[in-house]
Amino acid sequence: MTLRLSAVLALVALLAACAHRPPATVPALLDRVLPTPVLMLGEQHDAAEHQALQRDVVEALARRDQLAALVMEMIEQGRSTQGLPSDANEQRVREALAWTDQGGWPWSIYGPVVMAAVRSGVPVIGGNLPRAQMRNAMGDAVLDDSVSSSVLQRQRDAIRESHCNLLPESQIAPMTRIQLARDKTLAQTAVQAVIPGKTVVLVAGNGHVKRDLGVPLHLPAGVDHKVVMAQAGSAAEAAAPTADAVWTTPALAPRDHCAELKQQMQKR
Structure with a gap:
């Protein structure tokens, strides 16, 4: 290998490493992913x-x-703060969004993001897909065709793994359809x-935004978008191929x- 070729390959490796290096600040993150609709x-x-990070x-x-x-998985489609004044108190905001801690999303955690x-x-x-529509989604086989067969299989595998292989096999397809319906609704x-x-x-959640698996697959052609995945610890390395940036x-x-x-x- 010539010295010149070695230098070129070293430069390519360096640039690749820089491309996946997590941005250190929010301004640096935005510089990397903007502009995007x-x-x-x-x-x-x-x-x-x-x-x-979301609040910032x-x-x-x-x-x-x-x-x-700001569109959030934590709120059902059809709910919005549209029409509320910017100085609305938290109680009014929670009422507009039908936000209760019993829904599994603590206001103490997500309230600062919403209020920002x-x-x-x-x-x-x-x-998010409204709870009232979930039963219909579970039986809607048309959703299986909203993604490729390989993506469908990966979604089913993810449902199994995320539920620690504790679900009966008969529930895998219906629950996968809920995931697909959620991705479609978010998009x-x-x-x-x-x-x-x-x-x-x-x-x-990270599972919804993966470029090769989630919401991006349900966007209309021509709608530009960027994906940032926030990951804790060593899991950050696995996120890099499916996102434009990883926040560690x-x-x-x-x-x-x-x-x-x-x-x-x-x-239960």
């Missing part, structure tokens, strides 16, 4: 640093007058909120999610 922020739901991104875009809307958008004068919009909601020259921020945070304390899930299922 839709910015997807994936999270691990139990990592407080990820909700802090919302506030940074608002300061630039580039924030179109409200205070900036942009709407917070529910993007539709984000697109409807697009304003030329500004950015819709979509907040959802410290590793979380170990938890036996499967033992917790098994206990919950036994109680």
Whole structure:
């Protein structure tokens, strides 16, 4: 190998490493992914640093007058703060969004993200499939054709793994359809909120925003978007191929999610 070729290959490797190097600050992150009409922020739901990132991104875009809307997985489609004044108190905001802690999304964690958008004068919009529509989605075989056969299989495998192989096989296909319906609903909601020259921020779990598996597959052709996945600890390396940027945070304390899930299922 010649010296010149060695230098070229070394430069290519360096550039590749830089492309996947996590941005150190929110401004650096935005410089990497903007402009884009839709910015997807994936999270691990139990990592407080990820909700802090969402708040900081919302506030940074608002300061630039580039924030179109905040769409959230944590709120059902059809709910919105549209029409509320920017100084609305938290109680009014929660009522508009039908937000209760019993829904599994603690206000103490997500409230700062929501209120950052409200205070900036942009709407917070529910993007998740309404619970009332879930039963119909479970039996809607048309959803199986909304993605390729390989993506469908990977979604089914993900449902099995995320439920620690505790689900009966008969539930895998119906629950996968709910996941697909959620991705489709999130995509539709984000697109409807697009304003030329500004950015819709979509907040959802990492499984929903993966470029090769989730919401991006359900966007209409030609709708530009960027994906940022927030990952705790060593899991960040696995996220890089399916996102435009990865925001790394410290590793979380170990938890036996499967033992917790098994206990919950036994109680039911």
